[in-house]
Amino acid sequence: MTKTTLLLRDGRALAALAVPLVLTQLAQVALTTTDTVMMGLLGATDLAAGGLAIVIFNQLRTMGVGLVTSVGNRIAAAHARAEAAPDGTGPGTGGSDAEVRRVVRAGMAVATLAGLAGALLMAGAGQVLGLAGQDPEVADRARTMLFALAPGLLPCLWFQAVRQFTVGMRRPQALLRITIASVAVNAGLDWAFLHGSWGLPRLGLPGVGLATTLVHALSFLALYACARRDPVLAPLLALNPARADRATVRRLLGLGVPIAATYGSEAGFFSVTALMAGSFGPAALAAHTAVNQLVYIVFQVAVGLSHAASINVSRELALGRFDAARRIRNTALACAAAVMAVVAVVYLALPSLVLRPFLDTGAGADAEAVRIATRLLLVVAVLQFFDCAQNIGVGLLRGLDDTRSGFRITLVGYWLVGLPAAGLLGYALDLKTLGVWLALLAGLATTAVLLLRRYGRSLAHRSAEGVAEPAAV
Structure with a gap:
């Protein structure tokens, strides 16, 4: 079989799971895009304040999602072993079902703890924004937005725990329908709370946060409800934390804490850069918010590609197929590069068009923000290739159950390379927001x-020693 034929075959296999996940992710991000x-x-001013609040929310949400992400990998590995079992322990039998239920319950327990802790942290973060060099009016408005967003973190992470269950079982179809519907509901609630329509109170900026909480x-x-109606998922849907x-909770935390730290490292890096952009004034922060x-x-x-690749690596290793796990990396990177190339062309050819939903490109009030954002798009056209590659790398390592390496590597890349470079380029060389990007x-x-080098070496080491899937949860 030629390399091209293998790439096409592997691409179709990856797309079967990745496409629903990518579409779900795009629909989900439409929530924050609508808010923006x-x-x-x-x-x-409200865009800068709301953008700052969303950055903080995303920081904590991302770390919470990291804590439950390994649920999908554990369920995928258990399901693959059960499918291949010749001794009557396949899907639908007591042993495999009990293992999946244990993971689902533990995932809900972790999501509950993370949601409650994150909501408290959001409320506290709103009180210290003024100490972080932000414009006082921006900080005050962001604080009210954070209070409205905080209660939504708990149902958001519950949703993510159930989502990982459906993905691990390779039945994510309901996710897309639900997320698309949530975009429409969120847009309607945003408008109603902003303007006092349909008998609802006029809340302005905090109304956007309240709408998001209700949608989660x-x-x-x-x-x-969809999982309860699915004949395969319903018998395994054990949600009582x-x-x-x-023991299963500890196992998930052992895997999830480094994932959360990895996600948090990246999100924290972006959060710090948002604070840096804010120190250059409201126009710079508005431009940063739009481009971000x-x-x-x-x-x-x-x-979406990272999750699909990660789940597939877990399955292939559970079956001892190392060559297939190695090809998954190449297939995922090739798919990502093709998409990023198209996006880069759009950014470079039509900057006003892509910025128009966030900034009034024809208004004098937003002129400075538009000028800054247009320059940033030149950087972003290149940046997104590496952003995709590093996220896929994290997913691939997660498929190996190597969650600690990802965290250590992000510390090096973001904090030992990226942050000092931001200080040098943004402040010392006075490139400001451009330097930060x-x-x-x-x-x-x-x-x-x-990350990608680490995955290649780890997989080669496992293949040489014949080590496939770690012990089950």
Whole structure:
């Protein structure tokens, strides 16, 4: 079989899981994109404040998602072993079902703890924004937004725990339908709370946060209802966190804490750069917010590919197929590069068009923000190749159950390379926001190279020793 034929075959296998996940991720990011667009209608100050609040929310949400992400890998490995078992322990039998239920309960327990802790941290973060060099008016408005967003973190992480269950079982179809519906509901609630429509109170910027909180709660209930109607998922849907097995919880935390730290390292890096951009004034922060949202949108392609590649690596290693696990890396990177190339052309050819949903490109009030954002798109056109590659690298290592290496590598790439570069380029060389984004590029590129090299070496080591799947949870 030729390399091209193998790539096409592997690409189809990866796409079977990746495409629903990518579309779900894109639909999900439409929630924050809608919020950003609605905030932009209120003006640059509200956009800057709301963007700052969303950055903090995403920081804590991302770390919470990291804690439950390994649920999908554990379930995928258990399901693969059960499918291949010749001794009557396959899917639908007591042994395999009990293992999946243990993982699901433990995932819900971890999500509950993370959601409660994160909500408290969000409320506290709102009180210290003024000490972080932000404009006082921006800090005050961001604080009210954070209070409205905080309660939504708990149902958001419950949704993620159930989502990982459905992905691990390779039945993610309901996710896309639910997420698309949530975008429409979120847009309607945003508009209603912003303007006092349909009998709802006019809340302005905090209304955007309240709408997001309500949508997270509704999305979790909808996904739970769909899973309860699925004949394969329903018998395994054990959500009571109070009955979680402590050993399984500890195992998930052992895998999840480094993942959360890895995600948090990246999100924290972006959060710090947002604070840096804010120190250059509201126009710089508004430009940073708009461009960061564009990056966040396209990043969902990498997230979907990363999750699909990670799940497939777990399955292939459970079956002892090392060559297939090695090809998954090449296939995922090739797919990501093709998408990023198309996006880069759009950024470079049509900058005004891509910025228009976030900034009024024809208004004098936003002129400075538009000028800064247009320059940043030149950097982003290159940056997104490395952003996708590093996220895929994290997913590949997670498929090996190597979650600690990803964290250590992101510390090097983001904090030992990227952050000092941001200080040098942004402040010492006075490139300001452009310098900060050039530093982001350097940090992401370093991280991507180190992660992919680590995956190749780890897989080669396992293949040489004949080590496949670690012990089951």
